[in-house]
Amino acid sequence: MPLFETTVGRVEKWTKQGDVKNLLKALKSDNGAVQQAAAEGLGKLGGNEVLDHCRSMANNPDQRQRWLVSLILGAIATPPAMEILASVEDPSDKMTRLIAKKTMDPRSKKPEV
Amino acid sequence: MSRMLVIDDDPSIVQMLRAYFTAKGHNVTVARGGKEGIAKYNSGVFDIVLTDLMMPDVIGFQVIDAVKTSKNGARTAVILVTADKDDPDLSSYKRLEEQDATVVKPFDIPALERKVNSLLKAYARDNTGR
Numbered sequence: 009m010p011l012f013e014t015t016v017g018r019v020e021k022w023t024k025q026g027d028v029k030n031l032l033k034a035l036k037s038d039n040g041a042v043q044q045a046a047a048e049g050l051g052k053l054g055g056n057e058v059l060d061h062c063r064s065m066a067n068n069p070d071q072r073q074r075w076l077v078s079l080i081l082g083a084i085a086t087p088p089a090m091e092i093l094a095s096v097e098d099p100s101d102k103m104t105r106l107i108a109k110k111t112m113d114p115r116s117k118k119p120e121v
Numbered sequence: 122m123s124r125m126l127v128i129d130d131d132p133s134i135v136q137m138l139r140a141y142f143t144a145k146g147h148n149v150t151v152a153r154g155g156k157e158g159i160a161k162y163n164s165g166v167f168d169i170v171l172t173d174l175m176m177p178d179v180i181g182f183q184v185i186d187a188v189k190t191s192k193n194g195a196r197t198a199v200i201l202v203t204a205d206k207d208d209p210d211l212s213s214y215k216r217l218e219e220q221d222a223t224v225v226k227p228f229d230i231p232a233l234e235r236k237v238n239s240l241l242k243a244y245a246r247d248n249t250g251r
Contacts, residue, residue, distance in 0.1 A: 048133060075227030082137025090144040093137075097229045 016045045023049030028057050035076055047076040051083025058084070062092050067099040074098070122146040123168040123241050128158030128184060129202065130176045134226075138171065141230055142237075155179025159187045167197055168241060171224075174203040196248055198240040200224055200233075 014037050022030045023045075031053070034046035050058050062077045074096050081093040125147045127138045135151045143149050150165065152158035155176045162170065162184075170188055174181035181201050188194050204226045222236050 044133075051133070071227055071229075074229060078227075078230055079133045079137055082140050083133065085136070085140035087144065090141060093141055093230050094234075095231070097231045101229070101232065 014039070014042050016041050019045040019049060022046075023052060026053055028053060028055065032058075032061055035073070043072070043076055044079075047079045048083065051080045054084040054086070054089075059088060059092065062089070062096075066092055066096045069099055071098070122148065123237075124148045124150075124166060125237075126150050126152065126158065126162055126165070126167045126170045128152045128155060128170065128176070128181075129173040130154050130178075131173070134173075134202075137230070141234075145234070155181070155184050158184050162188055163191065166193060168244065169198040169200070169237060171200045171202060171237075174201055196244065198222075198237075198244050200236060200240070202226060202228075 014034050019031065019034050019042055022034070028050065031046045031049045034042055035050070037043050037046070050061075058080065062081055065073055065077045068074055068077075078093060078096050081089040081096070122145070125142055127135055127142075127149060128151075129135050129138075130153055132153065135153065139149045139151050150161055150167070152161050155172070156178045158170075158172060159179065170184070172181045172184045181203070185199050185201065188197055188199055191197075198221045200222045202224045221240050224233055224236065
């Protein structure tokens with residue numbers, strides 16, 4: 009057991025202190041309530057560091073992490089946040105759609121010989 | 122764009138859906154529970170309703186009933202949002218066919234948006250008789 013276990017109370021304290029780094033770590037907690045509180049805190053704080061993290065996690069294979077990122081971005085609610093939110097998606101879904109789009113695009117066809 | 126009603130008792134989900142779909146040009150009204158949702162639906166005109174299934178006051182199926190039996194019900198698309206796709210109530214519910222789509226939490230917003238857009242297109246086609 010870690011010396012200082014992350015609790016919802018501790019996460020709320022980090023939010024008050026504007027401690028983005030510890031809140032980002034708390035998103036990876038095994039405790040769903042801690043994760044949720046961290047997402048709410050990060051949503052309140054916003055800022056470039058939070059947006060950068062959300063951007064880097066937008067296509068993470070872990071659905072739960074993508075969901076937390078969506079909640080953060082929804083709380084920030086600025087145009088850049090909405091732009092990132094529009095890209096938060098299952099990487100396999102995104103790949104499937106890209107392939108489908110390319111197949112339908114006539115420019116992607118090889119010329120007939 | 123569409124007139125959308127979002128009904129969920131979780132404020133963070135309501136906030137996310139309102140922010141995103143408003144940014145996409147939809148006219149979004151929100152309700153923080155089933156009773157409030159039904160009241161808002163009855164006092165306005167909506168093209169699409171997104172409702173949570175499990176809410177403390179009124180469950181999503183009751184919202185769907187209220188929408189689909191209303192004057193404009195046939196012209197309103199309904200998406201049911203649930204946290205448990207294996208919920209026995211979901212599979213046994215006799216009016217299951219009355220919702221147009223089901224979305225399981227946690228979901229990706231772009232996937233939900235595609236569902237919303239395809240339903241709106243289908244309803245627009247039906248309502249214009251094409």
